[in-house]
Amino acid sequence: MEIINSFVRAFQLIFEFDKGVYEIILLSLYVSLSSTVISTIMGVPLGIFLGLKDFRGKKVLIRIIYSLMSTPPVIVGLAVFLVIARKGPLGFLGLTYTPPAMVIAQVVLVTPIVVGLVFNNVVEKGSNIRNMAFTLGANKLQTLVLLLNELRSNILVAVTTGYGRAISEVGAVMIVGGNIRGHTRVMTTSIAMLRSMGDYETAIALGLVLLLISFIINSIIYNYQRARGV
Amino acid sequence: MEIINSFVRAFQLIFEFDKGVYEIILLSLYVSLSSTVISTIMGVPLGIFLGLKDFRGKKVLIRIIYSLMSTPPVIVGLAVFLVIARKGPLGFLGLTYTPPAMVIAQVVLVTPIVVGLVFNNVVEKGSNIRNMAFTLGANKLQTLVLLLNELRSNILVAVTTGYGRAISEVGAVMIVGGNIRGHTRVMTTSIAMLRSMGDYETAIALGLVLLLISFIINSIIYNYQRARGV
Amino acid sequence: GTGSSEESSIILATTTSTENSGLLDFLLPIFQEDTGIEVKVIAVGTGQAIKLGEDGEADVLLAHAKASEEAFVAAGHGVERFDVMYNDFVLIGPDSDPLNVKGLAGNDIVKALEIIKNSGEGAFISRGDESGTHKKELELWAELGLEPEGEWYKSVGAGMGETILMAEELQGYTLTDRATYLSMVGNLDSVIITEGDTKMFNQYGIIAVNPDKNDKINNEGAIKFIEWMLSEKGQELIKEFGVEEFGDSLFIPNAK
């Protein structure tokens, strides 16, 4: 029953055009998509590099990255907080309780996931592609572009997984963002707050809105991907 | 500095043999490993099945699974709570605020991750393996065993990613477990609680212990895997 | 009724202040020794604590939002509400007190809030989560006859501890119960700016959840717990708590 009410409430929330809710949804998307994009830009090349190059200490590095995939968001939030806090080394930037801080924290959280998953796919299929590019005369950049193209369905899964982590986590954004109404309140922090206020219905409704958005984003990405013939 | 202190504190925590901390660590491991094992048992065959079979509505199902990878733990916790609550449909089982409830919530959270990642690998490499098994006369079960064996490094990454989610999430276990000291308090809920009390040092120390454990578990798994020659 | 396996334990839904301050850690082992009943503590926001009571997910509530608690009993969710103890709210802020609130307002909390509001550069951090503390804060603004809104007023929707930490980081002011503040004081630079106003009285009540809600509720245990808390021994222990560490009681027992 509570669940059914929540569905009804979810649609109300969407069609109600409640400005507050829309702001929250938009900020959520802004923060998670920004951090996913940044993590992708940093993590995909790193994953490819690790997948193709051999060097001393690589094995340990890989295990560290896999371990970082299990870092609790609260810890990431805390670590980032201590760095950007008023008394921290980057305190002069005044980043605490701002959306950029939330993006930074999520980047720290999501990048290991992207690196770890991309790495694994590159180990398997990357060397064939790299060797082909190598023998056809491609330079480093061209090889990278080719790898991105050929592995795009794998990269997409890695990025989707990372995005899933970003949009759904609450621990990190809560600490560095502070859930300030009208400033840094996002869907997950709202959900946590509503929950702690005992308003399960609206909490679940917001959760459903979030899932709906994820579904739409996934559908867009996979349609685009299929249109390119994968 | 705070970070350095935390490292010191982390080692103290480990060697201090504080019974309370050990209980918390053990319960964390018990809950996350149980839920990962259950998610693996359910999710791996499902991912393999989805990767090999074609049926109507499969595409939508896949997108739903990818979307479920982005479900906020708080929502999963809440949904599970409403089902197992005293007045919920499974209330008679008396599961609220018990470790089994935490396992259930994490299974709901982790299974889509395992299914989604396994699915993707099976789509790519599964049909070659399946075809070979098919032509050599393997039955369904033997084919499944073979797929598990041949794809074990991919499955391992999927399971590691799922485990990473389980051990690090706080939203779901907090709601269904309640962070009851001596009963359902785990590392992440302790960390969240310590953090909200401003005790950053112990919070980070516990976080480091958690990462160390993840690192050890990863190393064991990957050594085992390498011993089998992958 | 109660299942035999549940007889030895009850679920207490309470606000974070009672758990984080260490009061329950102090009391509950003694209670268990006396009665054999184990108390499982779910420390959540006041809103959720009351919701857990309404849904029959907890056996007994210990909260500090008198109006909501009375409404809870009036609606039949609880049996009866008893006063247990009180502490008080304090306004905390940066050590430097840049707005000189302390100097200008003395112990007048309403005046203090007015100064913060009018300064144009101060920051007030509100819990914004409909907790007991938040409701108290709204009462005080209502007395000033104004709606707190604007850049200076940050509604953070968080627990007490987190709100204090944010005030500390933002060099702002916030209203907190004394127990939570004292339990965190070692990790803080913020100091008490305003205290002692009679308006800042913070009453805790205890209520047994209506056992008719479902057959899992351990009403017997809940009643034993309430009786114990209200007993001379319970009240004495509450008074004792904190004296050693902070030099003064954190909670003042006042059962009738």
Place this chain on the structure above:
Amino acid sequence: MNLSILNLTRIYNDKKVLDLPKANIKSGSIYSIIGPNGAGKSTLIRILAGIDNASSGKVLYNDSVFDDDVRKRITLLFQKPYMMNLNVYENIAYPLKIRGFSKWDIGSRVDELLGILDLHDIKSQRASTLSGGEAQKVALARGLVFRPELVLLDEPTASIDPVSTLLMEKLVTQTNKNYGTTFVWVTHNISQARRTADKVIFMHQGKVVESGGAEMVLKNPTNEITRRFVGGDLIL
């Protein structure tokens, strides 16, 4: 095993890559399927093996439709064989293992094949590190070890050196003689067809353009396209 093929087609996008109104495979014979690249040879034998679906039509195996029982008596050697992440010995032993053979039986059968195909030196090597030709030899051994009634071969000697090619051909003809195994063998090597086949099927653009006794098709092709293929200067 007798096969009868009826109205079999396979369509990709809008391209009909296979179109066989009627064809038969007679038990106990060795068939060579030859024809240009893209003629539909692999497509045909993949459908016969049950790992690809026809767009229409049907195939009967000893008058029965494809089922699990039929499947276990057939095997297919792929153009690009998949090697399990095990060593060579274990790869070859696999079909026997899943059929519950004893360790001793497995050992003797596998050793026999290792000997015939000259694979003893690499029997403990991880199969994924094999050279191209080595992998094809292992795949042949793995396919024959459980003595299927029908063996479908997709260019099994494409990367095999001449000496080993003869070994493999001998293994196939011997197996055919000893156990009455039916072989359907896709090859681009006309001399190989000559050496091994009882019957030859020539395919072109999805159709069978000529078929019959090996002597007849290879020596006196009636069809123009076949002639171009098997004509003197093309016996490579």
Place this chain on the structure above:
Amino acid sequence: MNLSILNLTRIYNDKKVLDLPKANIKSGSIYSIIGPNGAGKSTLIRILAGIDNASSGKVLYNDSVFDDDVRKRITLLFQKPYMMNLNVYENIAYPLKIRGFSKWDIGSRVDELLGILDLHDIKSQRASTLSGGEAQKVALARGLVFRPELVLLDEPTASIDPVSTLLMEKLVTQTNKNYGTTFVWVTHNISQARRTADKVIFMHQGKVVESGGAEMVLKNPTNEITRRFVGGDLIL
């Protein structure tokens, strides 16, 4: 492009799969490398192409060590070619595209090769769906389209039908004649070596056991093993 090979070895685990004290490849010639499966042929040409590392020794390319400049003038056709997830035309055009050729130049060069290899019908087909032989043809076109000075071929006609095999051989000999391209061609097809090669290198167990003019090695092999390979009854 002249190659000089000095003390080249490759060791896997404890097995020396390649061991060449000294060898030379002369610019403008076509070399056939023949020898049994596992002889180290693929290993050798992968090292020459720079995609595998020797365990010891070195190779000089026109007296220079392998560097980016050398690399861009060499290509290698793999035993199992990788096809990009693009169509056939785009696969062949790729090496020109990354070299910044104009659309028009790309079009004319690619079309020419599509014509020579009879690939026009499938030029818009996604390369991952090609038949085994079609993929090898496309890989050859892709390797030659940018006119490298040295082309290393690893059994490029293994899955090719006889008619197309002749087309490909002709393309190689023509390219050699027109542009002076050096070819090092691994094959198991002795007649193919006879038809195309200026020089033949015979490998066995990682070593060169015989090499020299094609006529000489193939007609009058001095070595016993070579004789077994190229002897009359083995011209398959």
